[in-house]
Amino acid sequence: MAKNFSSREDNYSQWYNDIVIKADLAENSAVRGCMVIKPYGYAIWEKVQATLDKMFKETGHENAYFPIFIPKSFFNKEASHVEGFAKECAVVTHYRLKSSEDGKEIIVDEDAKLEEELIVRPTSETIIWDTYKRWIQSYRDLPVKINQWANVVRWEMRTRLFLRTTEFLWQEGHTAHETKEEAIAETEQMLEVYSNFAENFMAIPVLKGTKSPNERFAGAVETYCIEALMQDGKALQAGTSHFLGQNFAKAFDVKYLSKENKLDYVWATSWGVSTRLMGALIMSHSDDKGLVLPPKLAPIQVIIVPIYKTKEQLDQITEKVLKIKKAMEDKGISVKYDDRDTQKPGWKFNEYEFKGVPIRLAIGPRDMENGTIELARRDTLEKEIYQIADIENKVKNLLEKIQSNLYERALSFREEKTFYIDTWDEFKERVEKGGFIYAHWDGTSETEQKIKDETKATIRTIPLEGKKEEGKCIYSGKPSSQRVVFAKAY
């Protein structure tokens, strides 16, 4: 039993916060809206990074790094882009401090005012496209396929650990192509990478689709996204991939000369996922006993806890455990042996339980006599006694099973919470209860806005998959060519 732990039913957001804090993932910092990511939380993020980074490189991308500061004037160049971000930018105006007259405090030196203010990047399209202008002259320079791992700042009104912080970590891919078709193919490919990562590593089923114009990225021609459903029935945008058309090439004058000696603007994409994925991960699988991690992203996959009375018993157990640990590590499993004498076994059980470690092995004098070991699964909370012989293979198989079980569990949850709704009254009622709602929409921004105003539900995505049946808009009754997915969102 975890102490001081809120339940999901009791208070969902409190439950979420408790997990982040008590599982030692992150905490609030001295700076409003900015978090400290603690070692255990950061270790998960590093796994996310390592996995995605490999996928990006396998699809032909290279990493690079661009400045955190962007000259203010760059934001003027793409009209809808500036409109989208202007209201949440941190601005650097000075470059020096000095002591106040009375010498008691440090103040901004007004003499050190910047000629042109610098914007702390909310996203890097502008500085990157300004750079691409110098990199690209010919079709021989294309495509350019760059990814950057970085921090960005968006001055949001209200923040929540991992889900929305003023500063957050992410990756942003920025590519330049000869043709529209190639750029769209890139956008779609990266959407596939994201959904593959979400489903196969995070064990989170996602809907793939495009955004309505209202929800589209500022400056994009088309925004693709993956949407996940959280346990409280709210949707979470887990990743986006944008087809930017020639908007940024035109804004930053990036042209190339084709084989046919024709000058044309290049075609662009950008795509990103952030530390928000950590929020999705936490909310998708965790329970009232704490965090539950999918084995593929768990910093510790197996924790081993010794149970003993005497030093001699501990020594014997340790000798045995080190062999088991080595055998498991040889199978690529990450194992921690917690032989600290400062905490009792029960304390450790609880500790690793709310930190979401997928498998716990406990071994004591009884096991030493019988050649057994106790194994506890975090996902189902089942405990079972196993023979020690060949335990490494049993554990390996079980880790795979836990990984797929978490996915299946999240998938059936989503299916239970997916509804096809055809009347406005039913729609309003359903929105309140949460879940994905497939409903017809007349395709206009006005209707989408009215639905949002009346119910707080937004179009999460226009799904790429599934049958395209015609119908009548749930709100206006006008004709619709396919159902779109509505939900309240984070």
Next chain:
RNA sequence: CGGGGUAUAGCGUAGUCCGGUUAGCGCGCCUGCUUUGGGAGCAGGAGGUCGCAGGUUCGAAUCCUGCUACCCCGACCA
């Protein structure tokens, strides 16, 4: 930025209305002994500018004024 609230030890809190010895309690922390198969027990101990600045008073965590920070609900958003 609008509405509401809070600020006391590392964390959580009592005390504030109605001013009065040394600011109390739980968790955590330190020492010792006993313990160890689901968050151990006992004994002893350390730790406080009561958010900040002023004021009233013989006396302020408590009353008054100003300020600051944070939290919740909205508008904004990955």
